[in-house]
Amino acid sequence: MSASDYERDVPLWPENVQAVALFSRLSSQWRAGALxxxxxxxxxxxxxxxxxxxxxxxxxxxxxxxxxxxxxALEEMRRE
Structure with a gap:
């Protein structure tokens, strides 16, 4: 599965804009270990x-x- 498989337009409620923007800024800030x-x-x-x-x-x-x-996001990543 590739990233394009997940691309779609999704309505974003105004009260979620700030959280989604911050989460996007953190996209390269995941901690990983041996597992x-x-x-x-x-x-x-x-x-x-x-x-x-x-x-x-x-x-x-x-x-x-x-x-x-x-x-x-973790649930989705672990599903793959």
């Missing part, structure tokens, strides 16, 4: 989020959104 990819590098994630000057509740919500996308 493969294990998750995002949270040091980079927190650095990026700190630069966004978010209120505490926004920060927490965005972190949870990223963790949700990370879990879904």
């Amino acid at each position: 493969g990819v294990v998750g995002l590098d949270y040091n980079v994630l927190f650095h990026e989020m700190d630069r966004m000057d978010l209120e505490r509740d926004e920060y927490d919500r965005l972190f949870e959104d990223i963790r949700t996308m990370e879990a879904a």
